[in-house]
Amino acid sequence: MRLMIVGRLEGHISEAGKMAIQKGAKVIHCEDTDQAIGALLNGKGADLVMVDVKQKIKEFVERLEQERIHMPVIACGVNTDARAAVKAIQDGAKEYLPLPPDADLIAAVLQAITEESNDMIASDPSMQAVVKLADKVAPSEATILITGESGTGKEVMSRYIHNNSKRKDGNFIAVNCAAIPENLLESELFGHEKGAFTGANSKRIGKFEEAHKGTILLDEVSEMHPQLQAKLLRVIQEREVTRVGSNNPVKVDVRILATSNRNLEASVKKGEFREDLYFRLNVVNIALPPLRDRPNDVVKLAQFFADKYADANGVPKKRLAADTIRKLQSYGWRGNIRELENTMHRAIIVSMEDELEPDAVHTPENVLNESTVPSAQPSFAAPDPTGVGNAGKSDGTTSSPTKPAQATPVKNPGAVESLIGRTMADVERDMILNTLDHCLGNRTHAANILGISIRTLRNKLNQYKDDGADIPETKSGS
Numbered sequence: 001m002r003l004m005i006v007g008r009l010e011g012h013i014s015e016a017g018k019m020a021i022q023k024g025a026k027v028i029h030c031e032d033t034d035q036a037i038g039a040l041l042n043g044k045g046a047d048l049v050m051v052d053v054k055q056k057i058k059e060f061v062e063r064l065e066q067e068r069i070h071m072p073v074i075a076c077g078v079n080t081d082a083r084a085a086v087k088a089i090q091d092g093a094k095e096y097l098p099l100p101p102d103a104d105l106i107a108a109v110l111q112a113i114t115e116e117s118n119d120m121i122a123s124d125p126s127m128q129a130v131v132k133l134a135d136k137v138a139p140s141e142a143t144i145l146i147t148g149e150s151g152t153g154k155e156v157m158s159r160y161i162h163n164n165s166k167r168k169d170g171n172f173i174a175v176n177c178a179a180i181p182e183n184l185l186e187s188e189l190f191g192h193e194k195g196a197f198t199g200a201n202s203k204r205i206g207k208f209e210e211a212h213k214g215t216i217l218l219d220e221v222s223e224m225h226p227q228l229q230a231k232l233l234r235v236i237q238e239r240e241v242t243r244v245g246s247n248n249p250v251k252v253d254v255r256i257l258a259t260s261n262r263n264l265e266a267s268v269k270k271g272e273f274r275e276d277l278y279f280r281l282n283v284v285n286i287a288l289p290p291l292r293d294r295p296n297d298v299v300k301l302a303q304f305f306a307d308k309y310a311d312a313n314g315v316p317k318k319r320l321a322a323d324t325i326r327k328l329q330s331y332g333w334r335g336n337i338r339e340l341e342n343t344m345h346r347a348i349i350v351s352m353e354d355e356l357e358p359d360a361v362h363t364p365e366n367v368l369n370e371s372t373v374p375s376a377q378p379s380f381a382a383p384d385p386t387g388v389g390n391a392g393k394s395d396g397t398t399s400s401p402t403k404p405a406q407a408t409p410v411k412n413p414g415a416v417e418s419l420i421g422r423t424m425a426d427v428e429r430d431m432i433l434n435t436l437d438h439c440l441g442n443r444t445h446a447a448n449i450l451g452i453s454i455r456t457l458r459n460k461l462n463q464y465k466d467d468g469a470d471i472p473e474t475k476s477g478s
Helices: 013-022 033-041 057-066 082-090 103-113 125-137 154-163 182-190 226-238 264-269 275-281 295-313 322-330 336-350 413-417 424-438 443-450 454-466
Strands: 002-006 026-030 048-052 073-078 095-099 144-147 172-176 215-219 255-260 284-287
Touching: 002 013, 002 033, 013 026, 026 033, 033 048, 033 057, 057 073, 073 082, 082 095, 125 154, 125 284, 144 154, 154 172, 154 215, 154 255, 172 182, 182 226, 226 275, 264 275, 295 322, 295 336, 336 443, 424 443, 424 454, 443 454
Parallel strands: 002 026, 002 048, 048 073, 073 095, 144 255, 144 284, 172 215, 215 255
Antiparallel strands: none
16 A cells, blocks of 8 residues: 655654554655655655645646546645635545544545455355465466456456465556557556656656556556567566656566456457467466356355445445345346446445345346346456467367357337337437446446447547537446
């Protein structure tokens, strides 16, 4: 846990820092937001920033977004009136923390940000085999490719591997290759010098340098442009990066993890992904099973998320009713764990009973009573006990193609009739925005449900935003 504290805070800053250090955080201090931005651009990364309410919080949050630096901002202050605290929240701060600091409150804030645990909910045999493999390879320096459908918990598994590795005291830096525009991803990964391109007003340390002595996660690496794939291959081979606009290589010591929700072997055959890079990344393959293949974990995960969001929203914790359990187990979870998490978040908020009732769990009506649902994602083989990817069967044969799923009959004809007279563009817009709302703003999840690429979704949302539509705040994940 890396904490950045910004501002003077009338002498209480050192006290807050000491409390955070006692809770295991690494703390750095900056006098103002300009110094904080400079530190972040020069590799002084942070998982959380606490900012004096007297600082220009709105400008700071906007600058973070401009520089593609994603981390929660907590406003704090001494003897501050309620209006200043509310304004800080309106300006983009996630929470307000009163000072002088309270040790328990500091601990609660840090725990909320660092909820990831070294333990995983993995009671199902299919998942236990995966965790056993992860435990075996985590202490090594091997590059690991984690595959699975969207929402199966690939980033969670990546953090689990880091936390159980020899580099656990180093930084864990995650880069979502699908969420960053192609023309900016090189700068994000390798950094740039001042003046290297239009808008490069200052030098920036890339994510590889920030992850020095730690672990870097290349999330959805399959979305990387082929030209950038060649540069990444060189970084892996030479263990050095060259910032954009510089000719001087910088040595880096990082452990590389990568994820993909695609079948990379098929992408290699199509020429979409470099074969040499694939073999460099796929030293060890960890294939995560979809949630529908983990029936023993569904209820435990659902209860975990219900308790988590009950705490987050200040409502009583509730046990799952028997009918709710049956409903959850009968659903196919096309969005996997991420869909389950979003479903339980919504359920705990709208629940009206002493137990979490089935009516609070909203899932698409056309699949409620089906034990399995055909997946829109490519299938992945079960984990190889050796951990080494296998391009095909030993005898050179390939499996037969899966029989196409039959179309689901319309169960509510009135809903179709209500679309008559509307343009396809209007229907498409409402479908996309409603799906995004169902996913609580998670674009990766929404794209998975809609069956489109995240780039297509991003372009559509930009178009709707230009037309005046209210677009939910971006949320990402794998």
